[in-house]
Amino acid sequence: MDSINTEADSDPTERIFATAIQSAIERLLIEGTRHAVDLKGFDKAIERNAELLSQNPNNSTLQDDQTRRKKVRNESMKKIEELSSGIAIELQQKFKEIHPLQTRNGLDIGGPDSSSDHQPPSDLVNQLKIMHKRIGKHAHEVERIDCEHQVAIDALRQQVAAQEEVIGTLKKKTPAPSSNTSEQAPPQTSSNLESSQLKEDLKQMEIRISELKNYVKTILTEEIPVNLSESVKFMQDDLNHAFDQYFRIGHSQISDLIINHQLIQNFEPRLKSLENLINNLRNNNNNINSISVTDHRQPIRLIRRRNNNDNNNNNAVLPICAEEPSHENCTQQ
Structure with missing residues (x-):
């Protein structure tokens, strides 16, 4: 089992199939993400046009634009479906192209039952x-x-707008500084205290506004990119793990198919049985014809044995000899 796995690891057909799957996943991520972003943009535009149409349903320009956007959205959805089905068909075709030799061997040895391969x-x-x-x-x-993130940004913007509105109200309530403040009567001392208190509140509000602005800036420039990067990395790791797992499962299934069909284990015994049968038939024929000449030649070999270097090549096809084990009488199978 270990030797079969070692030979399978060096099989170029598996590397080709693994490369095809990796290319399909990359294509699905890149093109699928692009189509998904376009589709999301179309959905938002359709929602905005629907709101405008609800306010002005007789506007023919908005109606035409809404029809056009729905048509483009449907085309984008169709492209996503064609992309997924096309990748599945390409992988299926690649699988059929990589394993025709295994299918033919299964038909030759296993008989008609191997047609399901x-x-x-x-x-x-x-x-x-x-x-x-x-x-x-x-x-x-x-x-x-x-x-x-969009909800958080909208909430922060509403808070900033409310704070700015409060600041505007406080500025309106704050009296303008006058040149004759020293001539004012003592009863106006309470209004001066209220004005100074409003100024302090205004300063505190401005500090709070600046803090909110910095917080919004931090979210937009740091937290959102980091979260998106982590999400993309998580998706990529998950897909890589799934790909490795499915590739190992496929490799194990191919190895099990080879062992269950006994493509390797029973090949040599069957070959020897055929060679013995031919030798027996030839001996019987010699006895019937009363041939007295002794034949000192070696028994007929259906397949010329190769050296160790040739045996290491799993994809080599052994030649068939009709009469002699010489190269002239051998034909490639």
Whole structure:
């Protein structure tokens, strides 16, 4: 089992299939994200136009623009569906192109029952569906985070607007400084105290406004990019882990198929049985024809044995000899 796994690891067909899966995932992430962003933008534009149409339903320009945006949105949704189905078809075709030799060997040795090897394993389709669901889940997670950030930003903007409104009200209530303050009567001392208190409140409010602005700036420039980066990294790690897991499962399934079909274990015994049968038939034929000449040649070998270097090549096809083990009478199978 270990030797089979070692040979499978060095098989270029598995590397080609792994490269195809990695390329498909990268394409799905890049193009799928781009289409998802476009689709989200179209949805927001359609919602804004719907609000405007609710206020002015007889506006033909808004109606035409709404129809056009819905058409573009449907086209974007269709592109996403075509992308996912196209990647699945490409992977299925790549799987069929990589394993035709294994399918032919299964037909030659296992007989008609091995015709089901032409079909791709159902596990591959299920794994592609699972990965598609994972990508959709991550897209919804990114959208949820974006919505939360937008809600927080809107709340902070409302707080800033309310504070600015309070500041404007305080400024209106604050009396303008006059040049004859020294000539005012003593009863105006309470108004002066109230004015100084309002000034202190105004300063505190300005400090609070500046703190809120700095807080909003910190969220926009630091927290949101970090959260998005962590979300993208989490999605990438999750997809890489799923890809490695499914690749190991596929490799194990291919190894199990080879062992269960006994493609390697029973090949040599069957070959020796065929060679013994031919030798017996030839001996019987010699006895019937009463051939007295003794044949000192070696028994006929159906397949010329190769040296160790040739045996290490798993993809080499052994030649068949009709009469002699010489190169002239051998043809490639």
